[in-house]
Amino acid sequence: MGSCSSKTTVIEGFIIRIGLLGDSVSGKSAILSRFTHNTFSLNYQHNTKSLASIKSYLLEESFSPVTVEVWEVQSPLSVSIDIAVIIADSTKPISDLQDYYWKWLQVAQSYGWNKVHIALSKIDIKGFDESYAEKVHEALVLDQGKEVYLTSSLTGKGIDLMFKSLISHRLRMR
Numbered sequence: 482m483g484s485c486s487s488k489t490t491v492i493e494g495f496i497i498r499i500g501l502l503g504d505s506v507s508g509k510s511a512i513l514s515r516f517t518h519n520t521f522s523l524n525y526q527h528n529t530k531s532l533a534s535i536k537s538y539l540l541e542e543s544f545s546p547v548t549v550e551v552w553e554v555q556s557p558l559s560v561s562i563d564i565a566v567i568i569a570d571s572t573k574p575i576s577d578l579q580d581y582y583w584k585w586l587q588v589a590q591s592y593g594w595n596k597v598h599i600a601l602s603k604i605d606i607k608g609f610d611e612s613y614a615e616k617v618h619e620a621l622v623l624d625q626g627k628e629v630y631l632t633s634s635l636t637g638k639g640i641d642l643m644f645k646s647l648i649s650h651r652l653r654m655r
Contacts, residue, residue: 494537494545494546494547494548495545495546495547495548495652496547496548496549496550497547497548497549497550497563497564497647497648497651498549498550498552498560498561498562498563498564499549499550499551499552499562499563499564499565499566499644499647500551500552500554500558500562500564500565500566500589500592500594501513501551501552501553501554501565501566501568502554502565502566502567502568502585502588502589503567503568503569503585504570504581506570507568507569507570507602508568508570508602508603508632508634509553509568510553511602511634511635512568512600512602512632512634512640513534513551513553514634515634515637515640516534516536516551516640516641516644517534517536517551519637521634521635521637533550533551533552533553534550534551535548535549535550535551536548536549536551537549540645540648540649540652542649542652542653547648547652549644549648551644557592558592561593562592562594563596563651564594564596564597564598564647564650564651565589565592565594565596565597565598566597566598566599566600566630566643566647567581567582567585567586567589567597567598567599567600568600568602569581569582569599569600569601569602570601570602570603571601571602571603571604571606571609571613571631572603572606575613575616575617575620578617578620578621579620579621582599582621596651596654598627598628598630598647599617599621599623599629599630600629600630600631600632600639600643601613601614601617601629601630601631601632602632602633602634603633603634603635604631604632604633604638604639605633605635605636605638611631614629614631615629617629628646630642630643630646
């Protein structure tokens with residue numbers, strides 16, 4: 482008869498924490514809702530607390546499950562954030578977006594968050610110019626490899642792509 486083993490294989494996971502920063506009505510709550518429940522609500526509720534949602538992925542570039550915590554940041558957090566994403570309304574003129582970005586970049590840096598990206602929300606609004614992301618990239622003088630994510634919480638466009646891209650980027654940096 483064969484022998485039994487009491488060994489247990491434990492699969493170590495990896496946790497990535499992403500913080501969403503931005504003004505009220507920029508789209509943070511809607512992105513969080515789309516990320517977590519794949520839903521969108523037209524009934525906006527102003528949020529004053531930091532919220533978190535959790536989702537797990539098994540990606541090709543990761544040999545273990547990746548747990549993603551996405552935080553809608555309203556005040557300094559007691560947890561460390563790996564990646565910050567500034568959520569900006571795509572209807573803002575680029576000149577306003579420059580000041581907005583630098584303001585939130587300073588907030589992120591004051592929290593000690595150095596990996597900061599930008600996502601434009603509400604790209605589903607009629608008349609959105611697809612070249613806007615390129616213009617924003619240029620106006621903000623972003624590093625060549627840094628992407629400006631285009632998202633629509635209404636349609637879901639770009640949300641999953643943004644999070645998977647951020648996860649992949651973080652996994653490469655481990």
